[in-house]
Amino acid sequence: MFGYVILLVLAFLIMTLLEVPGLVKKKAWRELAAFSFFLLLGFALALPQVLGMEVPNPSNAIEALYKPFSGWLK
């Protein structure tokens, strides 16, 4: 499991190394902030799976929201 965490961190590190130096050189701070937001979101979705943790599934929230309609399509 520890090996998988290292692989995951490595994958996200590669993405950071590919994009961040160019953004810093251009002083594109807004772009950097947006990049970090999506990267952290992806990391937050991936890490619990690697650690084998149970996390709430966002799809269940949508399912609950559309319950009145989905019954008709069953």
Add this chain to the structure above:
Amino acid sequence: MLESGKINSQQAIWLMITLVIATAGIYVPTIAVNAARQDAWLSIIIATLVALFIAVLIVSLTLRFPGKTLFEIPELILGKMTGKIIAFLFVLWFIHIEILVFSEFGNFMLSTVLPGTPMLVNHIVAAILIAYITRNGLEVISRFNGLLLPLFVLSVTLLVTLAFKEISLTRLLPVFDCGLADIMKGSAAPVARLGEIIVLAALIPYLNKPGQALRVAILATLVNGFIMIINVLYPLAIFGPDLTASFLYPIYTSVRIISVANFLERLEAIPVVIWITAGIIKVSILRYVTVLGAAQCLGLKDYRPLVLPVGAVVVAGSLLMYQDVAVTTTFTTEVWPFYALTFEAGIPLLLLVVALARGLGGKNKGF
């Protein structure tokens, strides 16, 4: 402008065709046949008519605001704060379609051609390819698509022709066996698929002749509807409604049984290659629109830095949210149609009504 490239109307039509038909052959036939049995093709006809309304709706909304995309229009109509929130909801929804497409293809590969390969491996290979295509911009996606779509059409035509001796149209009888309610029920999932034409609302400013957008949307929807009818009729005429409803991938199974002179057999690799390539293009278009939308709604100068992290969100999200084929099919059957229609028809209709009520936008182009 974030994107300097322009595409012509024909490229736009082809993009919209690939966008919709890439996943139209995977779950939609089963869902439609489950609800409407041998009348599923009537469901698709109804779905196409509804999708034509959606096409007219989104084009008339976008053409009222020349040079603005789907992600900038809510801000002009509803004010800065609400508009930004709605635009960002659209971005999240596009990410969700990508996640769903990834899961559909991942599960398809797992249960048919690559049963031993972990889904993550396929996902990562696809994600790298998609990131590379998307970073090159809209023109490259369009040309790539222009190269491949004729090949898809040719091979699909070939496969349908080869199965001709298995086809028996009596399996489609009796017509209107199950009543209008079931036919309507069967049209929900196809409408949600055909309604993905809303992607065009983000591309209209990049057409070289935006005035032709209505023609693009209507032609693409008609072609998509026609291909979807074939997708449903083809397995129905070979297997009849009961067997078709029991298959997860009826088209794949129909191609498997092709046998010409005991010699031309096992052609199922052809639809797999077609679907995977079309799926890659589909997600590239969606990814392009997602990052363009995110960049426009956050006020960025460049969309390219967002391509890779959004890809990470999609891969991680698809493995988290739809682990197996049962979860994916239940979600696409029961939740996806109305959830998708909220964004495809509900919000655009609301925006158009408010724009008309407030008298915003140009008068000559719309309705």
